[in-house]
Amino acid sequence: MFRELNSNAAPPAGLRIVCALAIVGLTLALIAAVVVSGPAAPGLQAAVAAALPHSGVENPVTAVLLNFRSYDTLLEIAVLFVVAVATLPLRRAVAPQRTEAVAVEPVLAALVKLLVPLVVLTGGYLLWVGAYAPGGAFQAGALLAGAGVLLSLAGGFSLAALPARPLLVVGLVVFTAVAAAVGAITGAFLQYPVAAAGVLILVIEAAATVSIAATLLLLYGNLAEPVPSGPLAGTKEPAS
Amino acid sequence: MPIDMTIDFTLGAGVLVLAWLSLSTTNLFKAIVLFISLGLLVTITWARLGAVDVAIAEAAIGAGLTGALLLAAWRRLRTVPGNTRRKAGDNHVS
Numbered sequence: 484m485f486r487e488l489n490s491n492a493a494p495p496a497g498l499r500i501v502c503a504l505a506i507v508g509l510t511l512a513l514i515a516a517v518v519v520s521g522p523a524a525p526g527l528q529a530a531v532a533a534a535l536p537h538s539g540v541e542n543p544v545t546a547v548l549l550n551f552r553s554y555d556t557l558l559e560i561a562v563l564f565v566v567a568v569a570t571l572p573l574r575r576a577v578a579p580q581r582t583e584a585v586a587v588e589p590v591l592a593a594l595v596k597l598l599v600p601l602v603v604l605t606g607g608y609l610l611w612v613g614a615y616a617p618g619g620a621f622q623a624g625a626l627l628a629g630a631g632v633l634l635s636l637a638g639g640f641s642l643a644a645l646p647a648r649p650l651l652v653v654g655l656v657v658f659t660a661v662a663a664a665v666g667a668i669t670g671a672f673l674q675y676p677v678a679a680a681g682v683l684i685l686v687i688e689a690a691a692t693v694s695i696a697a698t699l700l701l702l703y704g705n706l707a708e709p710v711p712s713g714p715l716a717g718t719k720e721p722a723s
Numbered sequence: 724m725p726i727d728m729t730i731d732f733t734l735g736a737g738v739l740v741l742a743w744l745s746l747s748t749t750n751l752f753k754a755i756v757l758f759i760s761l762g763l764l765v766t767i768t769w770a771r772l773g774a775v776d777v778a779i780a781e782a783a784i785g786a787g788l789t790g791a792l793l794l795a796a797w798r799r800l801r802t803v804p805g806n807t808r809r810k811a812g813d814n815h816v817s
Binding site for chain 2: 544609617618619621622625626628629632699702703706707
């Protein structure tokens with residue numbers, strides 16, 4: 484894997500000049516297009532602002548993501564789930580036995596003790612505040628995953644010990660269940676009742692946060708904690 | 724020049740320079756560190772543009788988790804048997 488290109492020989496001068504000219508020309512054309520086209524069209528801001536009182540949230544970004552265009556977000560959660568499933572074969576089936584004492588630097592351990600609770604708190608805040616100001620499930624999930632990476636680096640726990648499958652699937656399950664349930668009430672898939680929209684969005688976002696954090700954390704863990712056997716482990720030859 | 728424009732031009736130039744450096748360096752570890760730095764500058768740029776949602780996501784995913792993923796991949800590349808003859812941080816790829 485990772486074959487090197489034998490590129491010590493530089494490409495011919497003519498090719499390089501053509502490439503440079505093409506890049507300069509495209510850049511100038513792009514700048515000219517931006518300058519010529521003038522101010523951007525107003526878009527759908529007015530329509531979103533008009534419909535905002537019926538969305539259940541006050542932040543227009545969250546209103547678009549989880550109410551007006553929630554179908555897109557549902558599919559995004561599904562795509563993330565598929566990505567996580569695709570990396571599951573790389574995952575360790577069992578947590579590694581810590582036979583030797585893991586040397587954790589005291590500075591890192593102390594820092595993690597301070598940082599991880601703060602990061603978890605901030606993640607919860609971002610999830611909650613998404614209804615009123617910038618924030619939301621993706622940001623909160625990414626923060627939680629960052630806290631997990633920190634913990635795993637400090638030797639706090641092995642990512643292989645996580646109950647991966649329930650965590651990965653909960654976002655998609657809750658989102659689909661809510662979508663079907665409100666469909667039964669209002670008659671349209673993903674059409675929330677106005678009175679309950681805020682609570683439903685928070686429920687969906689909370690479940691999505693868990694799944695997003697688990698997905699990102701597993702993407703990292705599957706790389707950082709490779710399966711012991713197989714061509715990629717390389718445990719027999721220690722790195723020089 | 725007003726202070727706002729000075730900050731914006733410095734940010735824009737910094738993003739371009741860091742992007743070029745992270746692509747052109749032949750040292751994988753340096754490239755990863757430069758990429759993470761690029762992510763942090765892009766985060767400030769998004770915040771300056773008023774897109775705070777994107778800025779938070781870029782800081783957490785673009786700079787933080789992608790950086791951790793790249794570093795994990797880099798560590799694993801070093802331990803692949805065919806690559807052990809090289810020294811750490813000396814993986815020339817270009």
